[in-house]
Amino acid sequence: MSTDGTRIITFDAEAVQGIDARRRFLSQVAMAAGAVALAPMILKGHGITDLLAQGTGETEPNLSDTDILNYALTLEYLEATFYLRADSGGALPTGATVEGIDPDGGAAPGSVPGLSGVTAPSPATFSVPDYVRVVRDHEITHVLALQGALTTNALARADFSFDFGTAFDSADNFLNTALVLEDTGVTAYLGQAGNLDDTGILGTAGSILGVEAQHASTFRLLLGLPVTVEDGAFDTPRTTSEVLAAAGPFITSSPALPFP
Amino acid sequence: MSDPMTPGPIPGQNASLITLPSGPGSRRHFLKLSGAAAALAVLGCSDDDNNGNSDAVVTLPLQSDTDILKFALFLELLEADFYIKGVASGVLSGGVAALATSVRNHESTHVDALQGALGADAFDEADVGFDFGNTFASQASFLAVAQTLEETGVGAYLGALPSIQSKAIRTTAGSIFTIEARHAAAFRAYNNASGGPVPAAFVAPMTPDQVVAAVQATGFVTRGL
Secondary structure, three states, X not given: OHHHHHHHHHHHHHHOOOOOHHHHHHHHHHHHHHHHHHHHHHHOOOHHHHHHHHHOOOOOOOOOHHHHHHHHHHHHHHHHHHHHHHOOOOOOOOOOOHHHHOXXXXXXXXXXXXXXXXXXXOOOOOEHHHHHHHHHHHHHHHXXXXXHHHHHHOOOXXXXXXXXXXXXXXXXXXXXXXXXXXXXXXXXXXHOOOOOOOHHHHHHHHHHHHHHHHHHHHHHHHOOOOOOHXXXXXXXXXXXXXXXXXXXXXXXXXXXXXXX | OOOOOOOOOOOOOOOOEEEOOOOOOOOOEEEOOHHHHHHHHOOOOOOOOOOOOOXXXXXXXXXXXXXXHHHHHHHHHHHHHHHXXXXXXXXXXXXXXXXXXXXXXXXXXXXXHHHHHHHHHOOOHHHOEEOOOOHHHOHHHHXXXXXXXXXXXXXXXHHHHXXXXXXXXXXXXXXXXXXXXXXXXXXXXHOOOOOOOOOOOOOOOOOHHHHHHHHHHHOOEEEOO
């Protein structure tokens, strides 16, 4: 019920009061992870009422557009690094380098065993490894676009470290991790749709959001899942703390974050 | 996932709907999604000032959040009707049939949500008409049209998002937009579209005029536009 959803979000908001951004991010991950695990069950079937309740910004202070863009950049850094470690082949988008996208990725595998054996579900015939490289380049393009928009305000990639555990050990691990990252990206952008003030930035963020949703859908198709979360008719906006709880296991260090 | 051979109930035709007593301004369904309706109530109502077409349910230019939601409702009614007929046609199989059944349910739910949000400004299936011609003669032609409709929906929602004044409505429209984007990628995949499931790093917005032109170009609309 929506009351339960509100309680969980309130719990998150109270938990972060009075703690500096970095400490609250790192320390809150474990507790908030429980809330995130519950959220899909609570939200399932309640549609627009919950969406509106979350979209009003009542659950956390409105972030500035710059903060929101850095929040997006953090998630795009995470995604771009993930796919570059899965596939380091071929040319990167103009302006990007392996070191720039993944400065601490010296031991990254650069490939995923078994991925070339994964086939698209009939009647689709697209190449799965080719698709993964396309997604990689999309995420790198998003990084470049956000860095370009933020200029000197951009958080530095070198101040983050990411660890994806066993995600690159098998095609199944990789695809399932990709799905988590993409579905999380969708909820993150949606959660800020009501907070962006600049309509130009809103349009650009929306055009990235749509692509994250398309990525998520395609990974779901490859995994034999419904293309929407729980086969629902709405995606769910999430707060910064919910999103960072979902992404937190992959982030081993970060700069002081201006959110949540 | 739904069994493609036994499509589930269509949202909007089940017990989650409550029909209000008849009377002025209350002819439409009222959903339990009352949060949306409440948020939209502050928008006020505007009578239709038709664009010359006596049966048009949408008017360009879009001048308010209500206008935008009505435009969205028209597109969702088009999509819902397309998938209801497509699933019922019996020409779809396997993963395509399962996807079409899911998408049918999603679009019908979007119709419900938009009608609930629009309240007395809403319209319904009786106010629009669609003829999909030979589209359901084969799975291939179904897929081609499905891709076109979803991509048009994606462009339409993205184009409208920055114009939505209410932040709550903007978020809700965004949460429908991403579902349309998910549909578009899946149909692109099954349709083996050039460029693959996700052809670009950015989705392109469409203006309302571009959306109307794309919809008119299908030749499917017999009433409502």
